[in-house]
Amino acid sequence: MNFFELRKAAANATMIVVTGAAALLTVGVLLFILGYLVWHGAQSLTWSFFTQLPAPVGETGGGMANAIVGSGKVLIIATLVGLPIGFLGGVYLSEYASAGAGFALRYVTDLLNGVPSIVIGIVAYALVVKRMGHFSTIAGGVALGIMMIPIAVRSTEEYLHAVPQMLREGGLALGRPKWRVIATVVIPAALSGIISGVMLDLARVAGETAPLLFTALNNQYWSTGWSQPTATLPVMIFTYAISPYPDWHRQAWAAGFILLMVVLAVNLTARLIFARKRIATGG
Amino acid sequence: MTPFTTERRPEMTTSPETYTHVTEPADPVAPIPGRTLTVSNLNFFYGESQALYDINLSFAAKAVTALIGPSGCGKSTFLRTLNRMNETVKRTRLEGHIALEGEDILKGDVNKVRRRIGMVFQRSNPFPMSIFANVAYGLDVNGLGRRGKIKEVVEESLVKAALWDEVKDKLHASAFGLSGGQQQRLCIARALAVRPEVLLMDEPCSALDPIATAKIEDLIFTLRKETTIIIVTHNLQQAARVSEHTAFFLLGRLVEFDTTMNMFGKPRVKETEDYVTGRFG
Amino acid sequence: MIRSGAIVQPTSPLGQEDKPKGLVARLRSGDQVARMIVLLAAGAIFLITAIIFSELVLESKLSRHQFGWRFLVTSTWDPVMGDFGALPFIYGTLVTSALALLMAVPLGVASAIFLSELAPRRLSDALTFLIELLAAVPSVLYGLLGIFVLVPFLQDHLVPPLQSLLGSLPIFSGAFYGVSYFSAGVVLSIMVVPFIVSVSREVLLAVPREQREASFALGASRWQTTRRVVWPNAARGIFGSVFLALARALGETMAVTMVIGNATRISTSILAPGYSIAAIIANEFTEATGDLYLSALIELGLVLFAVTFVVNGLARLLIVATIRRGHSAA
Numbered sequence: 022m023n024f025f026e027l028r029k030a031a032a033n034a035t036m037i038v039v040t041g042a043a044a045l046l047t048v049g050v051l052l053f054i055l056g057y058l059v060w061h062g063a064q065s066l067t068w069s070f071f072t073q074l075p076a077p078v079g080e081t082g083g084g085m086a087n088a089i090v091g092s093g094k095v096l097i098i099a100t101l102v103g104l105p106i107g108f109l110g111g112v113y114l115s116e117y118a119s120a121g122a123g124f125a126l127r128y129v130t131d132l133l134n135g136v137p138s139i140v141i142g143i144v145a146y147a148l149v150v151k152r153m154g155h156f157s158t159i160a161g162g163v164a165l166g167i168m169m170i171p172i173a174v175r176s177t178e179e180y181l182h183a184v185p186q187m188l189r190e191g192g193l194a195l196g197r198p199k200w201r202v203i204a205t206v207v208i209p210a211a212l213s214g215i216i217s218g219v220m221l222d223l224a225r226v227a228g229e230t231a232p233l234l235f236t237a238l239n240n241q242y243w244s245t246g247w248s249q250p251t252a253t254l255p256v257m258i259f260t261y262a263i264s265p266y267p268d269w270h271r272q273a274w275a276a277g278f279i280l281l282m283v284v285l286a287v288n289l290t291a292r293l294i295f296a297r298k299r300i301a302t303g304g
Numbered sequence: 305m306t307p308f309t310t311e312r313r314p315e316m317t318t319s320p321e322t323y324t325h326v327t328e329p330a331d332p333v334a335p336i337p338g339r340t341l342t343v344s345n346l347n348f349f350y351g352e353s354q355a356l357y358d359i360n361l362s363f364a365a366k367a368v369t370a371l372i373g374p375s376g377c378g379k380s381t382f383l384r385t386l387n388r389m390n391e392t393v394k395r396t397r398l399e400g401h402i403a404l405e406g407e408d409i410l411k412g413d414v415n416k417v418r419r420r421i422g423m424v425f426q427r428s429n430p431f432p433m434s435i436f437a438n439v440a441y442g443l444d445v446n447g448l449g450r451r452g453k454i455k456e457v458v459e460e461s462l463v464k465a466a467l468w469d470e471v472k473d474k475l476h477a478s479a480f481g482l483s484g485g486q487q488q489r490l491c492i493a494r495a496l497a498v499r500p501e502v503l504l505m506d507e508p509c510s511a512l513d514p515i516a517t518a519k520i521e522d523l524i525f526t527l528r529k530e531t532t533i534i535i536v537t538h539n540l541q542q543a544a545r546v547s548e549h550t551a552f553f554l555l556g557r558l559v560e561f562d563t564t565m566n567m568f569g570k571p572r573v574k575e576t577e578d579y580v581t582g583r584f585g
Numbered sequence: 586m587i588r589s590g591a592i593v594q595p596t597s598p599l600g601q602e603d604k605p606k607g608l609v610a611r612l613r614s615g616d617q618v619a620r621m622i623v624l625l626a627a628g629a630i631f632l633i634t635a636i637i638f639s640e641l642v643l644e645s646k647l648s649r650h651q652f653g654w655r656f657l658v659t660s661t662w663d664p665v666m667g668d669f670g671a672l673p674f675i676y677g678t679l680v681t682s683a684l685a686l687l688m689a690v691p692l693g694v695a696s697a698i699f700l701s702e703l704a705p706r707r708l709s710d711a712l713t714f715l716i717e718l719l720a721a722v723p724s725v726l727y728g729l730l731g732i733f734v735l736v737p738f739l740q741d742h743l744v745p746p747l748q749s750l751l752g753s754l755p756i757f758s759g760a761f762y763g764v765s766y767f768s769a770g771v772v773l774s775i776m777v778v779p780f781i782v783s784v785s786r787e788v789l790l791a792v793p794r795e796q797r798e799a800s801f802a803l804g805a806s807r808w809q810t811t812r813r814v815v816w817p818n819a820a821r822g823i824f825g826s827v828f829l830a831l832a833r834a835l836g837e838t839m840a841v842t843m844v845i846g847n848a849t850r851i852s853t854s855i856l857a858p859g860y861s862i863a864a865i866i867a868n869e870f871t872e873a874t875g876d877l878y879l880s881a882l883i884e885l886g887l888v889l890f891a892v893t894f895v896v897n898g899l900a901r902l903l904i905v906a907t908i909r910r911g912h913s914a915a
Contacts, residue, residue, distance in 0.1 A: 025447030026413075033806040037703050043695035044704070047778055048712055051719045054775075057734060058726060106633075109626030117623055126627050133634050135897035136890060137836025139863045140641070143870075143886045147640045167633060174630070200619030228723025231838040231863070235870045255725045259839060262729050270733070277726050288721045292714075392801055394705060415804040423802040429795040432817045442803035445813070491799070498803060 055281075062278020065271040070279075075241055075252070081268035085276055087243050091158070091251035092227065095237055098162020098247070099169055099226055104219065107173020111215075114174065115181035116203055126174075134171035141167050142232035150236060156250035161237025165226040172225065176218025180211040217295030224287040228280060230255035254280050340365035340532050341386065341421075341502055346400035348378075348385055350393075355381050357557045359400070363502070363549075368524060368533045370543035370564065373553035374584065379536045382553065383504050386534065387421040388414050404501065419446055422500035426507045428487035430479035430494075435462075435471050438479050438490055442498035457497055465493035466523050485516025492523065496531075503527065505535040509542065521546050540580060544568050552576045638890070645884035647877055656884060662849040662865075664874070669881035671888060673851050677766065677859040678889070681841060682834040684770025684855065685777055690827055692774075693781030697823075700782070701789035702811045713786060720779040728843030731772040736763040736844060739771070744856065759854040764846035766855040772840045777830035784829060784904065788822030789815060825903030832896040836889060838863035862889045 069084040076083030110130070114123055145164035150156055184207050192202035208215070237251050239260060244251035254276050261273035339362040348356035356378050363369050371379040381390070390396045391414060402409050409417045419442070430438050439458045443449050449457060458475075462468040467489040471482070479490055488508060495503060505524075509517040524533055524546050537543050543550055543564065550567040552560045552575075560567065560576045571577045578584055648656065652669065659670025696716070700709040744761045751757045792815050800810040846858020847868060862885050873879040 023447075026415075029415075029445075029447070029806055029809065033808040036808040036811075037699075040695045040699035040703060043692050044699040044712060047692060047696045047782060048715055050775055050778075051715055054719070054722065054727075054730060057730065058722075106626050106629050109623045110630050113623035113627045117620060118627070122627075126630065129631055129634050131897070131901060132894065133630065133637075135832055135836075135893055136637060137838070137863060137893055139836070139838045139866050140637070140886045140890050143644075143866070143883055144637045144640045146870075147644050147883075148636070167637075170630060170633070198616050200616050203619070224721060228725065230723070230725045231867055234867055238871070255723060255839075258725050258729060259843070262725075262732055263843060273729060274733075277729050280723060281726060284721055284723060285718070288718065387802060389798065389802060392798065415806065418802055418804040423799075425795055425799060425802075427795065429793070429799045431796065431799070431814050441800070441805075441813070445800075445803060445805040445809045494799075494803070 058274075058277060058281050062274045062281065065275040066278060067275070070272065070275050074243070075257075077241075079266060081266075083272075085252070085254065085257055085272065087240060088252040088254045088257045088276070089279075091237070091240070091244055092253045092255075094158050094244070094247065094251060095161040095165060095233065095253055096223060096227060098159055099165035100223065102163055102166025103169030103222075103226075104173060107170040107222075108177050108215070108219075110170070110174040111177025111181065112203065112208075114178040116199075116207070130171045130174045133167075134175075137231075138168060138229055139231040139234075142234060142236055145232060145236045153248065155248075156236060156238035157248040158237055158244060158251045159247050161233045161251070161253065162247075164232035164236045165229060168226050168229065168232065169222050172222045173219060176222070177211075177215050180214030180218065181207060183214070184210045213295045217291040220287050220291035220295065224284045224291070227287075228255055228284050230259050234259075338365060339363060340405055341534075342401075342403045343386075344401040344403075346382075346385065346398070346402065348381060348390065348399075349397040351395045355556050356385070359558050361551060361558060361561050363532055363534060365532050366528060366530065367549060368528045368535060368547040369549040369551065370547035371534065371536045371551050371553060372538070372540060372543050372579070373559075374579065375538070377553040378556040379551075379553045380506055381556075383506055383534065383536050386502070386504055387418050387423055389423065415446070419498045420500055421502045421504060422495035422498065423504045424488070424491050424495050424506065424508050427511045428484060428491050430482070430487050430490055433479065434476045435479050435482070435490060436475040439493050439497050441494060446498065448498065458493075461493040461497040462490075464496050464527065465489045466519065466526075467493055483516075485512050485519060488512060488516070488520060489523065492520070496527075500531065502532045502534065505533065507536055507538060510538070517542075540568075540582075552579060554579075641883060641887040641890055645880055645887050647880035648884040649880075651877060652881075652884075656881075657888070660851055664869075664878050667875070667877050669878070671862070671885055673849050674860050674862040674865050674885060675888065676851050677845065678835055678861040678863070680766050680855065680859065681769040681773055681845065681861055682831055684766065685773035685834045686827065686831060688771065688774035689778045689781055689830060693778045693826075693830070694785055694823060696778075696782045697785035697789060698811060701786045702815060703807060709786075713783065716779050716782050719775075720783070724776065724837060724839040725843075727772055727776055727840040731768065731840055731844040735771060736768055739763065739768060748856070755853045756855050759852070759857050761856040762846070762858065764844050764858050766845065766852075766857065766859045769841045769845040769859075769861070770855070772844055773834045773837055776837060776840060777834050780830045780833060781826050784826035785819075785823045788819045788826065788904065791822070792818040821903045821906055825900045825906075828896050828900035828903065832893045832900060835896065836863060836893050838867050842867050862886075 067084075069082065070086075071084060071089065072086055073082070073084035074087055075085065110126065114126055118126060141164050145160050145167070149160035149163050153160070188206050188210060189202055192206045193199065197205075233253050233256050237253055237256070239256050240250050240252045258273045258276045258280065261269035261276070264270075342362040344360055346356055346359040347354065359382060371383060373379045384390050385398055386402060388409070390398060398410065404417075404420060409421070422442075431441060433441070436458055439461050440454050443454050443457060459468060459472075462471060467486060470486060471477075471490075474481075479487065482490060488511075492503075492508075509520050512520070521542065524535065527533060535543075535547065547564045550562065550564045551558055552567065552571075552573075554575055560571060560573045562572070566572075567576060568580050571580060648669065652659070656669070656671050657675065658672055659668075660672040661668050661670045662673065663669070700713055704712070740761065740763045744767075748757055748761065796814050796818060797810050800814045805813070841861050842864040845861060845864055847860055847864065848858035849860055849865070852859060866882050866885055870879070870882055873882055
């Protein structure tokens, strides 16, 4: 081998090592993050976490029962707000929209997706909190619901689009109206994928903190109904983490563990189970 | 019996030593006079399934050999083993010997082999660079030639590929500005720039219109004086027009290998006759 | 679904003509209703986006009229006197994002290259799946790790040697209290690496196989092929992924808030505490006394909205252009 060839082989080998190290480092950081959160978080967990309300400031003990319920309530509102609009918008894009309208809607949806979550919180504050005169679960739900829309649209469209044209034509050739074909043939064919998309969407907004900071705010006690401020897991984690109390730090870790487990469980289920199911199209 | 005309090839070789395969030579890599590339007992596997079965043949130097056969018969797979392109796909296994001028090419540096055995692909695929940079690419990555020399070689290759006149004023323009046929000739020039001993062509005209195809067939005719050419084609008329020898593949096996005149005129195997007369395809 | 060879009689056109108004009109109205419903949903999306923009503009009016363009270049933040300027936060947002990209881009692009060009497919798919999982971790948890793991680590192990080596440089000068632009930058970089890896890898994989094969056929090595052929094909898309990461970093709130230090001033040293737009909104929104104060915070939100809008737009242009070119190249 002459000098050039040696250099060429050396450069090739070096770059494989360098890029491989980069990939390893990236994965290593991930594994560390997950591992630490799980290890430290699980250690900090107690039964009272699930059953008790937060203790008064400075006192040890107590739990985040209200935050867990509060997160659930906020997510329910978010789903009611974001899912119909997102899902139907996706149906529109895939089944009804012309090229121009489709382009415009996709553009706007991407735009909405790019809006920082804190800005959405500001808008939800202006639209809901100001009108109602106080912070509320509904305001938090609206904020998260708006955040859910773009991903719901995009994933619904993607999965509907993947349904073979043959299925639609089969239904239409029978004389069925278009909406019926969509509702009874196309959507069911794409359902598994759409569900996975919704799950991922939920998992994403479940962990959002910023939009809740001045919509749902926080609450030391149980939040009754829907129009009172409520504690939520992410906000509690934030509040406790930046506090000076070690017991609150411990509880922040515990809450972080729970949040992570839920988010990962939903994520993995969505990706490994629902997204994988393929609808057999037969002969 | 054959409807194919051979008027474009006035100087066909009919010497008796051109015809079939070498069966189990004593030394699988010994050079054979007049034959530049020899394949012995070649078996090829994709994972567990076998794609090529015991192929034995040798290619005449500075001549054109066509590989024909129905879709999926293995002719392209076989072609790609000749410059070890199959190694870019995982889980493939090659058994047997391939010798170029007596040297076993399956051992040793694959890059060196690929400089000696070049390839032109089915669809033109110029790099996102200027025309000049495309042709010079092989020289650059192998450290061949200094500045001045590279210019010469680029021009020479473009001339050989019958593209020089059309691009000499825009060598530094992007290769994407050329038409499909021009791009394919550019790819041929690119392959020729490293002065390969053998040029492999995998259905080079299948994506081109008849005029561009004719230009490339003329090119092949000229090139064979310097380079051994092996061309895979599904177009039987093309095979008859451009090649001196033809190999017929079926289901991963070499069925017959003979001069093109014989293959199309009086094939010895029934399947060959059926294929070239169009009874199946 | 029609599976067997059974012959199905479609509603004949003649049949429809027999009962023109009734059947057809009903069919049409069913479809009409459906069409209207989905159009409504689509319209709602336009409306919501428009409302976001208009609310930001409206609610920031007080502040905009008070300060005008000065707002963007003043560095006072004085709630007591009612004087507000965005500069420290714009500065902090830019600095932390720049730091994040500085660290994340080389790491992310190199990883993507390994995963798409050099690694065996199975390994690549598995590692990519894991890396994408990183993107699913909520931001507040990054903040948690930031406060309790990263900051002490930086304080005890990374910054002292760094400062002893480079402490004379203004960007590394001053006392290090853990919370800083630098800490925020590190956390941000970890958060955006998955985006860079994921999108870059997709872009690289979209480069047609034939391009690589032509390069190999000429005797090029894997690295030569990656650098000379694959990279030019994919470069635009990779830059797009970087812009995407930038947009994410600019808007990131919680993790930054928890480790940046909340100092409403500009410092040249990256080891000093600072502030970002998202962080100050998060911290002070509920404490804001007075309409001007709130309006100023909302104006900050408007600035953030505008910047991320531009960056996202650029990202989209670059990525779409590259993936489309990859598919259309013969």
